[in-house]
Amino acid sequence: MVALLTPLEAPVEPSEALRRIAFLLERTRAGTYRVEAFRNAVKALKEIGGDELNGHVEAGTLQQIHGIGKSTSSVVEEAAQGELPAYLASLQDKTGGPLATGGADLYAALRGDCHLHSDWSDGGSPIDEMVLTGIELGHEWMVLTDHSPQLRVANGLTAERLTKQIAIVDAINRGVGQAFRLFKGIEVDILDDGGLDQTDEMLGKLDFVTASVHSKLRMNSAPMTKRMVNAVLNPRVNVLGHCTGRLVEGSRGKRPQSDFDARAVFEACLEGNTAVEINSRPERKDPPDELIELALEIGCLFSIDSDAHAPGQLDMKAYGCERAERLGVPWDRIITTWDAERLHAWANPS
Numbered sequence: 033m034v035a036l037l038t039p040l041e042a043p044v045e046p047s048e049a050l051r052r053i054a055f056l057l058e059r060t061r062a063g064t065y066r067v068e069a070f071r072n073a074v075k076a077l078k079e080i081g082g083d084e085l086n087g088h089v090e091a092g093t094l095q096q097i098h099g100i101g102k103s104t105s106s107v108v109e110e111a112a113q114g115e116l117p118a119y120l121a122s123l124q125d126k127t128g129g130p131l132a133t134g135g136a137d138l139y140a141a142l143r144g145d146c147h148l149h150s151d152w153s154d155g156g157s158p159i160d161e162m163v164l165t166g167i168e169l170g171h172e173w174m175v176l177t178d179h180s181p182q183l184r185v186a187n188g189l190t191a192e193r194l195t196k197q198i199a200i201v202d203a204i205n206r207g208v209g210q211a212f213r214l215f216k217g218i219e220v221d222i223l224d225d226g227g228l229d230q231t232d233e234m235l236g237k238l239d240f241v242t243a244s245v246h247s248k249l250r251m252n253s254a255p256m257t258k259r260m261v262n263a264v265l266n267p268r269v270n271v272l273g274h275c276t277g278r279l280v281e282g283s284r285g286k287r288p289q290s291d292f293d294a295r296a297v298f299e300a301c302l303e304g305n306t307a308v309e310i311n312s313r314p315e316r317k318d319p320p321d322e323l324i325e326l327a328l329e330i331g332c333l334f335s336i337d338s339d340a341h342a343p344g345q346l347d348m349k350a351y352g353c354e355r356a357e358r359l360g361v362p363w364d365r366i367i368t369t370w371d372a373e374r375l376h377a378w379a380n381p382s
């Protein structure tokens with residue numbers, strides 16, 4: 033995977049300039065509202081033709097286009113006139129460098145991502161934009177893991193919506209060709225008893241399952257351990273997502289780790305052939321170092337995931353790589369360094 037996208041230079045298409053600005057804002061966790069303006073402007077440009085756009089540029093009436101505002105109109109105008117938009121130039125200078133200071137070699141060795149969201153659940157962008165950005169960053173595969181029905185606040189997918197999404201993933205795979213594969217997946221809620229929040233029939237139609245606890249995070253240790261052990265022993269489950277549920281910083285505030293017997297859970301991961309996720313989101317840093325060390329000692333596999341909710345956030349895997357490298361996780365035990373064929377065969381043993 034490439035550590036950095038090559039900075040854009042003039043001349044640049046207006047929509048490409050807007051997309052890159054959104055990407056640079058997302059990877060450095062700018063507020064949704066600010067990013068949305070740029071993503072919406074890309075959509076607006078898609079809907080009008082080149083002649084109409086040029087007409088607005090010449091007449092100075094870009095802001096009359098629905099979805100183009102003050103800051104986005106100057107980007108479009110500068111790009112249409114053959115210049116590198118000033119805002120893009122300054123973002124490339126200020127934030128275009130690597131996100132993390134270590135782990136660059138491991139980042140370059142990554143091939144995929146087992147945890148990311150689209151606007152079908154609580155992500156900000158359509159599936160095809162996640163895929164396009166993923167390909168630009170050098171992903172060979174990604175697993176689309178929108179939320180399951182119980183997570184209503186995140187617009188979790190019912191069996192009916194997941195069925196529709198599966199058809200769309202098939203269509204995207206037909207369109208992108210051999211060099212990239214989008215796997216059908218889910219981030220399924222782990223229910224209170226360790227069951228999964230989707231029918232077995234639906235889970236059987238997916239290539240890959242990431243399972244996470246999103247509710248009753250303060251359960252007592254004994255039932256929480258049982259809950260997680262049950263889930264990771266389920267043959268359908270491939271990755272245990274953000275296992276402690278902690279939040280260490282950010283707009284959602286802090287949240288302590290859930291109480292559970294980590295040794296028992298990781299031993300069950302080993303037995304159940306479930307990888308332990310290293311969730312790269314800076315506000316999660318989950319699991320903490322000492323639990324990664326424990327899982328390492330037990331012999332678990334790991335998955336360095338972005339948990340991206342926007343295309344630019346796919347790049348956050350740099351943070352996970354920095355941690356994994358510092359803690360000495362061997363590359364071959366990180367399933368996101370595997371190629372698509374090996375990943376699929378591992379997740380779907382015959």
Ligand SMILES: [Zn+2]
Nearest residue numbers: 219244273274
């Ligand atoms: Zn989650």
Ligand SMILES: [Zn+2]
Nearest residue numbers: 147149219339
């Ligand atoms: Zn997630």
